[in-house]
Amino acid sequence: MKFQWDTFFVTGEPMILGAQISLLFGAIAMVVGLTYFKKWKWLWTEWITTVDHKKIGTMYILCAVLMLFRGGVDALLMRIQLTLPNLHFLDEHHYDEIFTTHGTIMILFMAMPFLMGLINLVVPLQIGARDVAFPYLNAISFWLFFIGMGLFNISFIIGGSPDAGWTMYFPLAGTEFTPGPGQNYYAIALQIAGIGTLATGINFLVTIFKMRAPGMKLMDIPMFSWSVIAMSLIIVAAFPVLTIALALMTFDRLFGAHFFTMASGGMPMLWSNLFWIWGHPEVYIVVLPAFGIFSEIISTFSRKRLFGYGSMVLSMLAIALMSYLTWAHHFFTMGAGPAVNSFFSISTMAISIPTGIKIFNWLATMYKGKISFTTPMLWAVGFIPNFIVGGATGVLLAMASADYQYHNSYYLVAHFHHVLIAGVVFACFGGLHFWYPKMFGHILNETLGKWTFWIFVIGFNICFYPMYFLGLKGMTRRMVTYQADLGWTGLNEVATVGAFLMGVAFLILCYNIYYSARKGERDTTGDPWDGRTLEWATSTPVPHYNFAKLPNVQGVDEWARMKKNGENLKITEEEVKEIHMPNNTGKAFIISCFFFVAGFGLVFEWYWMAILGGIGIACGLLLRSLEKDEGYHVSVEEIKRTEGLSRGDEHGTNK
Amino acid sequence: MHEKFPWSHVFGFLLSIVLTCMTIWIGLYTNFSHSFILYLIVGLAFVQAFLQLFMFMHMTEGEDGKMKTANIFYGIFVAVIVVLGSLFTMSFGM
Amino acid sequence: MEQTNKELPLEYQTHQDRMTILAFWIFLGAEIALFSTLFATYLVLEHRTAGMFSAKQLFEAPKVMMMTFLLLTSSFTCGVAIWYMRRNNAKQLIGWMLVTLLLGAGFLYMEIAEFTHYVHEGATIQTSAFLSSFFVLTGTHGAHVTLGICWALSILYQVMKNGITTTTARKVFIIGLYWHFLDVVWIFLFTLVYVKGMVG
Numbered sequence: 016m017k018f019q020w021d022t023f024f025v026t027g028e029p030m031i032l033g034a035q036i037s038l039l040f041g042a043i044a045m046v047v048g049l050t051y052f053k054k055w056k057w058l059w060t061e062w063i064t065t066v067d068h069k070k071i072g073t074m075y076i077l078c079a080v081l082m083l084f085r086g087g088v089d090a091l092l093m094r095i096q097l098t099l100p101n102l103h104f105l106d107e108h109h110y111d112e113i114f115t116t117h118g119t120i121m122i123l124f125m126a127m128p129f130l131m132g133l134i135n136l137v138v139p140l141q142i143g144a145r146d147v148a149f150p151y152l153n154a155i156s157f158w159l160f161f162i163g164m165g166l167f168n169i170s171f172i173i174g175g176s177p178d179a180g181w182t183m184y185f186p187l188a189g190t191e192f193t194p195g196p197g198q199n200y201y202a203i204a205l206q207i208a209g210i211g212t213l214a215t216g217i218n219f220l221v222t223i224f225k226m227r228a229p230g231m232k233l234m235d236i237p238m239f240s241w242s243v244i245a246m247s248l249i250i251v252a253a254f255p256v257l258t259i260a261l262a263l264m265t266f267d268r269l270f271g272a273h274f275f276t277m278a279s280g281g282m283p284m285l286w287s288n289l290f291w292i293w294g295h296p297e298v299y300i301v302v303l304p305a306f307g308i309f310s311e312i313i314s315t316f317s318r319k320r321l322f323g324y325g326s327m328v329l330s331m332l333a334i335a336l337m338s339y340l341t342w343a344h345h346f347f348t349m350g351a352g353p354a355v356n357s358f359f360s361i362s363t364m365a366i367s368i369p370t371g372i373k374i375f376n377w378l379a380t381m382y383k384g385k386i387s388f389t390t391p392m393l394w395a396v397g398f399i400p401n402f403i404v405g406g407a408t409g410v411l412l413a414m415a416s417a418d419y420q421y422h423n424s425y426y427l428v429a430h431f432h433h434v435l436i437a438g439v440v441f442a443c444f445g446g447l448h449f450w451y452p453k454m455f456g457h458i459l460n461e462t463l464g465k466w467t468f469w470i471f472v473i474g475f476n477i478c479f480y481p482m483y484f485l486g487l488k489g490m491t492r493r494m495v496t497y498q499a500d501l502g503w504t505g506l507n508e509v510a511t512v513g514a515f516l517m518g519v520a521f522l523i524l525c526y527n528i529y530y531s532a533r534k535g536e537r538d539t540t541g542d543p544w545d546g547r548t549l550e551w552a553t554s555t556p557v558p559h560y561n562f563a564k565l566p567n568v569q570g571v572d573e574w575a576r577m578k579k580n581g582e583n584l585k586i587t588e589e590e591v592k593e594i595h596m597p598n599n600t601g602k603a604f605i606i607s608c609f610f611f612v613a614g615f616g617l618v619f620e621w622y623w624m625a626i627l628g629g630i631g632i633a634c635g636l637l638l639r640s641l642e643k644d645e646g647y648h649v650s651v652e653e654i655k656r657t658e659g660l661s662r663g664d665e666h667g668t669n670k
Numbered sequence: 671m672h673e674k675f676p677w678s679h680v681f682g683f684l685l686s687i688v689l690t691c692m693t694i695w696i697g698l699y700t701n702f703s704h705s706f707i708l709y710l711i712v713g714l715a716f717v718q719a720f721l722q723l724f725m726f727m728h729m730t731e732g733e734d735g736k737m738k739t740a741n742i743f744y745g746i747f748v749a750v751i752v753v754l755g756s757l758f759t760m761s762f763g764m
Numbered sequence: 765m766e767q768t769n770k771e772l773p774l775e776y777q778t779h780q781d782r783m784t785i786l787a788f789w790i791f792l793g794a795e796i797a798l799f800s801t802l803f804a805t806y807l808v809l810e811h812r813t814a815g816m817f818s819a820k821q822l823f824e825a826p827k828v829m830m831m832t833f834l835l836l837t838s839s840f841t842c843g844v845a846i847w848y849m850r851r852n853n854a855k856q857l858i859g860w861m862l863v864t865l866l867l868g869a870g871f872l873y874m875e876i877a878e879f880t881h882y883v884h885e886g887a888t889i890q891t892s893a894f895l896s897s898f899f900v901l902t903g904t905h906g907a908h909v910t911l912g913i914c915w916a917l918s919i920l921y922q923v924m925k926n927g928i929t930t931t932t933a934r935k936v937f938i939i940g941l942y943w944h945f946l947d948v949v950w951i952f953l954f955t956l957v958y959v960k961g962m963v964g
Contacts, residue, residue, distance in 0.1 A: 148783045213794060221787045224737065225779075251790055252748040255798035263805065263900065272889050272896035273814075274805065280812030280893030288759050289801060292752060339751050343759050355759050640918055640935075676847045683840040690832055690954070697959040698825060707963055715955040719948045726843050726944045729789075732776055738789040745793035749800030756804035 022195075025175055028109065035172045064599040066150035067559055068135045071157045073454055075132030076447070078164060082125040085168065087521055089117035094478075094514040097507050100499040110495040111178035112171065112197070118181030122301070123205060124164045126435070129443040130304045131160075131215060134243050137450055138219060140550035141237045143228025143568060145561045148221040150597040151639075156211040156218065158607035163208025166614050170200040174619065177201040180493060182290060183264070185275035185283035190268050199268060199618040206261045207610050209254050216250030219243050228549070230568035234328070237548040237571075238314075238321055242307025245331040246300050249338060253296035260289040269620060284349055291342040298435070299338040303331055305442030306373060309395045312445055313377050315546055316392035317384025320572055323376040330369035337366045347415040348422045356415035363413035367406060374399060389544070390464030394445030397472050398437050405433025408483065423493075426486025429479045436475055444471075444524070452543045456555045457535040463527035467520045474516025481506035481513075547575035552584050558657045560594045560649055591655055593648040600644070606635035682725030689718040773850050774933035781934040788938050792945050799949050802904055803956060806897040810961070814892035819961025822882060828958045831874050832950065835909075838867035839947035846940045854928050857936065858920055864943065865913050872913075875906050898957065905953060908946055915939055 025031050049055050062070060092113055096105045105113065139147055147153050170176040174196035179188040188198050223240055236244075264286070266272040273281035314321040321327065343351060343359040377399065386392070408430040412418050421427055444467070452458045482490075485506050490497065497503055542551040552574045553561060564586040570576060577583065613628025615621075693711045696702070702710070723729045729738050776782055810819065845860035879899065882888075889899045919935045926932055 149787065217787050217790045217794070220790055221783050225734075225783050225786065248744070251794045252744070252797045255794045256752065256801045259798055259801040259805070266889070266896065266900060270889060272900070273893045274809070274896055274900075279814040279891065280809065281896070282760065282809065282812070282893065285756075285760060285805065285808055288756055289805070292755070292801075339748060340755075342755075350762065351759055352762060355761070358758075637918055641922065676844060679840060679843045679847065682843075683836070686836055686951075687833075690829075690836065690951075693955055693959055694825065694829065697963045704963060708960065711955045711959055715951050718951050722839065722944060722948050722951070726839060726947075727941055732772075732782065732785070734782065734786045734789075737786065741789055741793045742796070745796035748797045749803075752797065752800040753804045753807060756808055760808045 022175075023173060025172055030109075031171060038172065059601070060599065063604050064154075064601045066146075066154045066597050066599060066603075068139050068147050068150065068153060069454070069557060069559075071153055072132045072135030072137075074157060075128040075135060075160070076454075077132075078161065079125050079129035079132060079443070082120050082128070082164065083521070086117050086120040086125055087518060089113045089120070091514055091518055093117065094511040096495065097497075098511040099508070100497050100501075100504055102496060105495065107495045108178060111180075111493070112176040114493055115177050115180055115201075116167075116171065119167065119177075119201065119205070122181070122297070122435075123208060124160075124167065126301045126439045126443070127212065128160060128164075129447075130301060130439070131156075131212075133308065133443070133446045133450060134215075134219065134304060136454060137550050138240050138243055139222065139226070140453075140553055140557065140561060141240050141548050142223060142226065142231060143549050143562060143566050143573075144222065144226040145565075145594065146226075146597065147218050148226055149218050151600060151603060152214050152218050154600065154603035155606065156215040158603050159211030159214075159610060160208045162607045162611045162614070163204045163206075163211070166207065166611060166618070167200055167204035170197060170204075174200065182294070183286070185264075185267075185281075185286040186277055188264065188268075188286070189276045191276065196618045196620075199265070199620075202261045202265045202268065203614040203617050206258065206265075207614055209257055209261070212250060213254045213258075216247040216254070220247040220251070223247075228562075228565050228568050230566075231573070234324070235568055235571050235573070238310035238324070238327055239304070239307035239548075241328050242303045242310070242331055245335045246303045248332075249296045249300050249303070249335050252339070253293045253300065256289060257293035257297075260286065260293060263289070265617070269617065284346070287346045287349060288343070291345040292339075294345065295342040296338045299334055302434070302438045303334065305439045306331065308442040308446040308449070309377065309398055310380075311548065312391045312395040312449055313380050314572075315449075315544055316389055316395075317381045317386050318545070319380055319384035320547075320575075321376070322379035322382075323372075324571060326372055327376055330372045333369040334366060337362065337369070341366055344413055344415070344418075347418045360413055360415040364410055367410055370406060374403065389448075390459070390461055390468060391445040391449040391544075393465065393468045394441045394448070397468065398441040398445075401437035401441070401472070401476070402434060405430055405435075405437055409434060421486050423491060424486035425482040425490045425492060428492050429482035429486060432479050432482075436479075444468075449544070450550075452538040453541070453550060453553075453555060453557065455532070456539070457531055457537045458543055459527050459531045460535055463523055463530065467523045467527060470523065471517055471520035474513045474518075474520060476513065477516060478510045478513025481509045485510075542574075545578075547572040549574050552577070558654075560596055560654070563594075563654050563658050564590060586658055588655065591651050591658070593651055594654065595646055595648055597646045598644055602635055602639050606632055606639075609635060678725050682721055685721055686718050689714050689721075774852075774928065774930055775849075775937040777930050781930055784934055785938065785941075788941055792941065795945065795949075799901075799904070799952075802897075802901040803952065806901045806957065809893040809897045812893040813895075816892050817882075817885070817887040817895065819894070819898075819957075820964050822885075822887060823958050823962050825958075825962060827874060827878065828954065831871050831878075832954050834867050834871040834874070835947050835950050838864045838871065839944050841867065842940050842943045846937060849928060849933060849936055852928055854923055857928070858923060861916060861920055861936070865916055868909055868913055868943075872906060872909055875902065879903075901957065902953060905946065905949055908949075912939065912942055912946060916943070 021027075024035070049058060062074065065071065092105060093110065096102055096110060135147075135153070139145070177183070177193075177197040177200055179193055179198060183198065183201060186192055223236065223244055227236070263272070263274040267274050267276050267281070273279040275281050275283050275286040277283060310321050310327065340362040341359060343355060344363045347356050347359070377395075381396075388396070408426070412421060412427060412430055448459050448464055485503055488503060488506075489501070490503050538555055541553055541555040541557075544551070549566060549568075552566065562584065564584050566573060566577070566584055609628045609631030611628070612631060613625045616624025616626075616628055693714050696707055696710050696714075700707070723742060729735070729742060732738075775785065841860050842864040845857050845864060848856035848860060882895075887895055889896050916939045919932070919939050923932050923936065928936075
C-alpha cells in the first residue's frame, strides 16, 4: 500500500499547519541552542540520566506547565467556538478532537505530572530520607510518562488526534465508527504513561513505609506524605484496571476482538464500566495529594499544628477505600437497573462525608492561628469555598433519578471543573509557590502571585458558574455549536470572558516565573516560610544527598519542634560519614525511547516497528538485570565542602 | 526458617492436588445446582490460594509480613469489588 | 543505609533487598487487580457466544487437569529450589529451577496446542465476545508464564556466574514469588473458566 503522506501528516487545517510549522521551528531552535551553547553533555549528565528525585520532580513540573498551556489553549479554542451560535471557527471534527485532547491532557498529562513532580521533590525530604526506595525505577516512571505525553501530543500533527471524548465510549471509539490511528494514540500513549504511574505508586509506598528518618513513627508522617500513601494505595489498585481496559480496546481496534464492539456479542457498556472503575479512583488519585498540599500550606501559614491529624489520616484512607465503590455514578443513564443505580447513588453521597471532615479540620487549623495571606495561603483558602460548591453540586448529581436531567449537560461540566480546578489546580499553583524556593532558590514574586490568584479565581468562576445554569437550561456537553433561539448565547459569552481571564492569569504566572528568575528575592536560608516539616530543614540548594545528618524524629511537625527547642541539623566534622548514592543511568531514557518506537508502531499498525521496539525494551531490561551497579559513595571531603560552604549562620548549607 | 525437610511444602502441594481434584469432582460428577457448585468451587479456590500464599510464598514471613498480608487482602478486596461490581452493574436486571 | 542481619535468610539481609521484596509483593497486589479485571470481563461476556462455540463444547477436562498438574508441580519444585537456596546449594537451586521451567514449558506447550486446536476448529479471538475474553484472559496468564521463563533463565545465568549472593538470592526469591503467584492465578482460571465452563 502506497504510503500516504497527506493522511500521515494532518493536512487541510490551517491552524494545525501553523502548529506544525511552529513546532518544527521550536525543535530546530532547541537543537541549535543546545549546540551553540555546548549544552548537550550537560543535558545528558544532569537531566536525561539523572536518578535524583529532586531533578525528576522538576522535569515533571516543567512538562506539566507545558501541558497546562496546551490544554488551556484547547479550552480557549473551544470557548471561542461556543461564544456565539453557529460559529464556524472550528468544524465538528476539529472540535471533537479538541475536547478529547483537552480532557485527556489536563487530567493525565497536566494534573498527574504536576502532582508527581511536587511529590517527587518533597516527599523524600519530608520524611528525612536521602532518596526514594528505587531511584532507577523513578527515572523510568518519568521517562515513560514523557514518552506517553510525547506520543499523545504528536497525534494532532501526525495521523490525527483521538476524537471520541477523553472517556472514549464504545461503539464510537471502535474501528467501525472511528477508524484510523487517532484512537490508537489514546490507547497506546495512556498505556505507556500508566506503567510509569503504577511504578511511582509502588515506589512511594515503599519509600514512605521503609525509608523514614529514625524515630518517625507512622503517625508522625507529615500530612502531604500521608496523602501520598493514600494516593499510592489507590494507584496500585486502579491503574491495572486501566491497563486492561486499554489493552482490550487495543485488541478490539487492532485485532478484531469483540469485547466492546457490538457485533458477535461485545458489550459497549462494559467499556464504560471498566473505564470508570479506574476513572473514579483516578480523580481521587489527583485530589488526595492536593488535599495534602493544602494541609501543609494551611498549617504553615496559620503557624499552627494541623487540627485533627488522626481524623485527617483516617478520612484519606476512607476516601481511598470508598473511591472503589462509586464508579457507576458516571453512567447512571446507561440503563443499569434500579438496584445498581441506588447502590451507587448512596455510596457516592457517602464519600462526601470524609471530605467534609477534612474541610472542618482545615478551618479548625486556621481558627486562632496567626494567619498570613501569602500567595500559597490564598490558593489554599480560595480552594475551600470553591471546592465546596463543586462538591455540593456533586451530591446533587449523585441522586440517580435527578441525574437523568443533568447527566452530560453543562451542569456536569461545571461540577467537575469546579472540583478539579478548585481542588487540584489550586493545589498545584499553591504548591508550586510554596515549594518553589526549595526547588530553585528564589521566591516567586508575591504581587504577581496575588494578581495571578485573583484573576484566575474570578475568571474561573465567571467561566463556570454560568455553565450550571446553561446545563439546567438544557445545553449538552460536547456539542460544537447551538442555535440562536435557544437562549444560551448570553451565558456562553460570559463564560468565554471568564476563560480568557484564566488565560491572562496563566500568562501572569509565566511572567512571574521569568521575572523572579531574574529579579526575584533569593532565599539562602532554605526556610523562607518558617516551615514546620523536614523539607525546610535542608539548605537551598538542596545537596544531592539531601541530608548530611539524618534527624532523630520525635513527633509531628518535627522541624517546628526542633526550631522551638533551638535544635538544628548542623553536622560537625567528626560526624561526617560517607553517603551511598545511586549512579546516573541512561538506560531509563533509552528503554523509554524503545517504548515510543513500539507504541508508534502499534498506533499505525506497523507491526514490524512494534516488534523492533519490543525487542529493544527486552534488551534494555535484560542489560539492566545483568548490570552490577552498586552506586557510588559521596566522599567525606565532598560532604564537608558542601556543608561547610561559608561558615556562618545566615549563609551556606550548614544549618 | 531452616527446617530439616520442607514438610510444609510437600503438605501444601498434596493439599493443593486434593483441592483441585475436589473441584473437578464437584463440578463434573455431582448433581448439585449450578449456583451451589459455583459457591463450592470458588470457596475451594480461595482455600487453595491462601494455602499457596502462606505455604509456598511465605507471605507472613519477615519484618514486613503484616504489611504483605494486608496488601494481599487489599488486592483481594479490590478483586472482589471489580468482579462482583462488574457483574452487578452489567446485570441489567437488578 | 546497609543494615545486615545475618540471622535472616540471605535475600532478606540487606535493607535494599527487603524493600525490593516488599515492592514486588505490592506489585503482585496490582497484578491481582489486573487479573480481576480480566476475570470480570470474562464472566460478563462468558455466555455471549454469538451462537457459535460455547465453553462446554470446547473445554476438555483431562487436558485441563494435566495443565493444572504441570503448573502446580512446577510451583512445588520452585519452592524446593528456594529451600535449597536457603541452604546455599547453588547446584540444587539451579537444577530444581530448571525442572520448574521445564514443567512450565510443558504447561505452555499444552496451552498453545489448545489454542491452535480451537483456531483450527474456527473458534478464534474474532469469533465472539466469549472467545475474545477467553483468549485474552488465558493468553495473558500464558504470556506471564512465558515472560517468567525468560526472566528465570536470565537469573539462573546470573547465579551460575556470581554464585548465591544477597543480590542473586533476592532475585531468585522474587522470580519464585512471581512463579508461585502465576499458579495462584491459575487456580482461579481453572475454577472460574474451565470447571465453571464445563459445568455449563
